[in-house]
Amino acid sequence: MSYNLDNTPEHLKGPLFQNALQAIDEAGTLMKIDPNILARLKSPRRCIVVSVPVRMDDQSVQVFTGYRVQYNTTLGPYKGGIRYHQKVDLSEVVGLAALMTFKNSVLGLPYGGAKGGVTVDPTKLSRTEKQNLTRRYTSEISQFIGPAKDIPAPDVGTDPQTMAWLMDTYSQEQGGFTQPGVVTGKPIEIGGSLGRTGATGLGVVYITERAFEVQGKTIKGSSLGIQGFGNVGSHAALYAFERGAKVVAVTDLDGGCFNGDGLNIPSLIEHFKQNKTLRGFKGAKDIQNNELITMPLDALLPCALEGVIDVKNAASVGAKMIVEGANGPVTIDATKLLHDRGVFIVPDIIANGGGVIVSYFEWVQDIMSFFWEEDDINGKLKSIITKAFNTTWDTAKEKKVDMRSAAMGVAVKRLEKAMLLRGLYPR
Ligand code: GLU
Numbered sequence: 001m002s003y004n005l006d007n008t009p010e011h012l013k014g015p016l017f018q019n020a021l022q023a024i025d026e027a028g029t030l031m032k033i034d035p036n037i038l039a040r041l042k043s044p045r046r047c048i049v050v051s052v053p054v055r056m057d058d059q060s061v062q063v064f065t066g067y068r069v070q071y072n073t074t075l076g077p078y079k080g081g082i083r084y085h086q087k088v089d090l091s092e093v094v095g096l097a098a099l100m101t102f103k104n105s106v107l108g109l110p111y112g113g114a115k116g117g118v119t120v121d122p123t124k125l126s127r128t129e130k131q132n133l134t135r136r137y138t139s140e141i142s143q144f145i146g147p148a149k150d151i152p153a154p155d156v157g158t159d160p161q162t163m164a165w166l167m168d169t170y171s172q173e174q175g176g177f178t179q180p181g182v183v184t185g186k187p188i189e190i191g192g193s194l195g196r197t198g199a200t201g202l203g204v205v206y207i208t209e210r211a212f213e214v215q216g217k218t219i220k221g222s223s224l225g226i227q228g229f230g231n232v233g234s235h236a237a238l239y240a241f242e243r244g245a246k247v248v249a250v251t252d253l254d255g256g257c258f259n260g261d262g263l264n265i266p267s268l269i270e271h272f273k274q275n276k277t278l279r280g281f282k283g284a285k286d287i288q289n290n291e292l293i294t295m296p297l298d299a300l301l302p303c304a305l306e307g308v309i310d311v312k313n314a315a316s317v318g319a320k321m322i323v324e325g326a327n328g329p330v331t332i333d334a335t336k337l338l339h340d341r342g343v344f345i346v347p348d349i350i351a352n353g354g355g356v357i358v359s360y361f362e363w364v365q366d367i368m369s370f371f372w373e374e375d376d377i378n379g380k381l382k383s384i385i386t387k388a389f390n391t392t393w394d395t396a397k398e399k400k401v402d403m404r405s406a407a408m409g410v411a412v413k414r415l416e417k418a419m420l421l422r423g424l425y426p427r
Contacts, residue, residue, distance in 0.1 A: 011047065014091025015331075016306050020098040022332050027408040030399060036424075037416045041101075044094050046070040050140035052118060054132045066137040068116040070150060071097035074418045077148055078114035079104060079356060081155030081185075082162070084133075087305075088117035095306075096155075099327050100356070103349040105411035107388050109360050114150050116141070122157045134162050138169040145170065147181030147367065153359045154185040156230070156305065160197065164190055181366040184359035193362035194374040195381070196355075201235025201303075202378065203354015203385050204325045205243065208236075208299055210389050211321060211346050217298070220244035223262075225297045225319065227251050227289070228304030229278060232325045232352065234269055236301055241265035250278055251292050252304075257284035258291075294318045302329035303352075310334050317343065324348035332404070339402040347404035349411065350388050357384050 003021065005013050021042055028038040052064040067090055070078045080100035083093075093115050101113025118137055122130060144150060154163060163186045170182045180191030188194065195202070209219045224245050226233050229252040237247050246262030256278040257263065263284060271281050279286045292300070293309065296318040302308055303325030309317060314334040321344040322330060328348060330338070335345055358381055365371050388407075396406035 011090040016095025023408045027412040031409045031413045044071045052137045066118040067093040068141045069093045069097035071113045072101040073112035076110035078150035079111035080114040081153045082116040083155040084122040084157030086121040088119045093117045102411035105414045106407050107353045134165040135169045138166045152183050160187045184362040191366045195377040196358045198235040199358035200232045200355035204236040205239040207351045208323045222298035223248050225249040225292050225300045227302045233303035237265045251289045257281040258287045259284040301325050324351045335404050347407045
């Protein structure tokens with residue numbers, strides 16, 4: 001499906017956001033949503049664009065562009081990660097902020113949706129340059145964020161250290177008073193939560209287990225393929241391996257490796273740490289990224305970037321199930337084609353929700369200054385993410401639709417109820 005974009009501002013034309021708009025419209029029809037509410041849900045509330053000048057190691061100054069899009073705040077403070085990547089632009093951040101809004105809603109979290117980003121290849125920056133960039137970006141958006149306003153977190157290209165610099169910069173600018181609740185995904189020593197680093201990957205595996213279960217199958221002995229070996233993909237691979245899944249293929253930027261009997265994931269993590277590539281892993285065959293898409297698998301877990309499966313390659317997908325560890329890896333039209341072919345797809349807004357769920361726990365712990373045990377955290381993560389899956393599964397069966405349509409339906413319905421209760425300001 002495509003819209004007439006003649007009068008649409010450039011930053012609302014990106015494929016990820018266009019995809020989200022289509023999903024919102026379809027959810028509107030499915031759940032009979034008030035058209036006034038639907039119109040409001042199709043537009044980001046606030047898009048902040050900032051210049052980020054950075055002193056580089058050679059003493060030159062480079063000016064980067066940073067974004068923070070605050071999409072919707074009906075359900076609570078804005079929440080969503082910050083991405084550092086060379087392909088980041090405003091339209092991508094708008095799309096990701098929309099997804100965060102529906103993710104937080106379907107998960108039942110007390111948050112609105114936001115996303116941030118800087119157009120930069122972080123692998124090309126030294127530690128000092130990355131710190132300078134993070135501090136200036138934080139300073140530029142600091143009046144718009146805060147523990148009760150908007151709480152960033154890690155995403156592609158950022159990590160706990162980045163969040164530590166963000167927290168420090170924000171706190172220094174608030175008179176030097178430490179405010180851990182301004183950001184989640186921090187190191188444990190400064191108010192981070194146990195379990196946060198592996199949370200997205202663990203959530204992906206809880207959901208993979210549950211999705212197999214409703215189809216009368218088990219994760220144990222299943223063959224899995226994982227695209228992306230960053231924070232999400234590597235943790236998902238490890239937790240799936242620990243549960244007896246055969247992770248037969250894994251790829252990252254420059255290709256990956258395959259072993260039909262299952263890869264030894266702890267050794268592969270070590271190999272990747274040392275060699276910065278998945279290729280050349282002992283006992284495995286090197287493969288290209290596109291081979292993973294066509295491979296016959298019980299489940300494919302795309303855990304990298306958006307738009308990797310679209311109408312062009314959907315027909316070649318070899319997996320029986322797709323669990324979206326990344327945000328937006330399968331387009332809506334590709335979802336329909338795959339669903340009609342009997343491929344079970346668990347959408348991103350549920351499948352990768354583990355990250356923001358444990359972010360929520362981190363924020364609560366920071367506010368209470370009382371920290372929980374890891375078992376407690378993982379147990380609560382499992383119960384929230386499973387509840388979102390079950391509600392969506394029931395809706396999918398009742399309405400006879402795919403899981404993405406059902407999840408969007410549940411998310412948009414919850415937003416509609418809250419927006420109608422709050423009313424339109426000023427009237
Ligand atoms: N970046 C993650 C996501 O896309 C986590 C967001 C958060 O914890 O706020 O869901």
